Amino acid sequence: MTDIAVIEAKYRALSDRLDEATLRIWAAVEARSLGRGGVSKVAKAIGMSRTTIYAGLSELESPPPPSTRDKSSTRPRVRAVGGGRKRLADKDANLVSALDALVEPTTRGDPMSPLRWTTKSTYRLSDELKHQGHEVSQRTVCDLLAKMGFSLQSTRKTKEGGDHADRDAQFAHIAKTVADYQATGDPVISVDTKKKELIGDFKNAGREYQPIGTPEQVRVYDFIDPQLGKVAPYGVYDLTTNTGWVNVGIDHDTAEFAAESIRRWWYEMGKAVYPSARRLLITADCGGSNGYRVRLWRRELQKLADEFQLSIEVSHFPPGTSKWNKIEHRMFCHITANWRGRPLTSREVVVNLIGSTTTNQGLRIKATLDENTYAPGIKVSDEELATLAIERNDFHGEWNYKLRPRNPHP
Incomplete structure (x- = not known):
């Protein structure tokens, strides 16, 4: 039982047997025995005013006064029941x-x-x-x-947006597909773009140990530095090996940038781990540069399928469920914790901090800086889209589809 529950139980047993003065002294003794915060705990448990408990503590520190007794009673005089100022x-x-x-x-x-x-x-x-x-x-x-049952409370992130009717069915489909790929030793990756970060001596959330009185000095206002700008870390997380790749871009977050990030992961990490792979599964959000409505995303994936000679299958999480994407709580959260309270003063600092992120569960991450430029607003025509070797799943083909290599090698 908690301290409050124990005190509440004692109060229920004593309240009808002790007079007001004795109850006040008892409450003060309980508060003093609990140490710091004891007055608040006792007040919450029995509903007694903190002022009354502090008065009892003062009485404990002073010698007891001479007892005055009624002529007709052997008990000390106390206030009559119902006496005192009304609430x-x-x-x-x-x-x-x-x-x-x-x-x-x-x-x-x-x-x-x-x-x-x-x-x-x-x-x-x-x-x-x-x-x-x-x-x-x-x-x-x-x-x-x-x-009345009210207390000070902050907001809590629990609402995930619209609840699609086939949300749970899509989760089950993703889980089954992932298990199938892992059973055959084929790669499964979770991809997403982390929040863009300002580069420069700007405040970063969190706290870090520093010598007393010497906090890191940062700018008062978060106006973007025209020379350093922002970076967009695009992550690729391998669900099987618990390893990650982060491509730190300095330009627009486009589908071309997303595909280039997957390309770099494959040649730097994936190909060595899966030399015999014939297919690749990608789990992604439904929006952003790798959204299921983005034509450029599918066109760029077709290029990767042709280049890797792999069949690339994609499963998108339903709208409003991006936080279920594995990369969010298996990789990105640890990167954020690793650079908490530190200003990201340069692009190299970002790359180094990401690359030094590890966990006790064995997470290892590699990071590189992508200085390429990616033009926004590229349109993909219906004719170009028709040339893609895309196969849509019978279950929500807009979320689940496969791109096969065109003109595969013998």
Whole structure:
């Protein structure tokens, strides 16, 4: 059981047997035994005010006063049941409902309220309640929100966009195809372009150990450096060998750039590992430079199939599910962690940091700088598209297709 659960259980057992003063002292003893944060834990567990617990701690530090007793009782005098200042929620019957109307997540309160589109801090909430005629402090708002089941929370990335009807079926198709390729020893790669990165002394998310008081100095504003520009790391991750290749481009992220990245991976890494391969499986997102709607992507893959003399099969993840692509959480996340808190001051720094990324599970990555230029907006005509040796799968042929080599070698 957690500390809070244990204290709550004790309180339920003692609350009907101890008077107010003794309960206050007991709560203070529990808080002191828990150390740092003990007051907050006890207050959360039993609903007692932090001020009351601090008062109990002060009483523990001072000598006990002489006991004054009623003439008709042997117990020390304590406040009568129901004595003391009434709670605001008891005196103001509409206070809780007014607060709930301001923070309730569906109605959001009055559409004209200034809190509807602004940060709902406890100070703003108390000011708005005062404006409505309720005498309430910021501290009381905090206590009321806790009792109402609210807490401070950040946003959480869980929504993946539109949920396609055949989403799960496509996942099953990809899993089955990957297993089939791996069973025959043929290569399976996951591809994607990582987020473009500014090159220069710019702030990078995360923290890194530095001598105390000497943080890395970076620019205040993230205006692109006209000399250094940005880089677009295109990654190729081998699902079987847990190795990766990153082609760091300095120009446009196009389908030609994506195909060139796969070409470099094949000649630098893949061909040596799979010398007898006759087919290659690529899993990719449904959008971007390697999207299923991009004609140039298919044309460039046909060139690779002809050049490699491999049958290249592609399976796209359904719309809104890009985070399921293996390269995202098996390679890109580790690259991001490796350069956290470090300004990417040059293209060489990017290449070196990517190439030095490793994990305890054996991930190894090679990286190179691609200084080629790639023209955007290249159109592929219907006539050119008709020359491709493409075979569409019976199940969602727009997501699952195969490009065979034209004029294969004997």
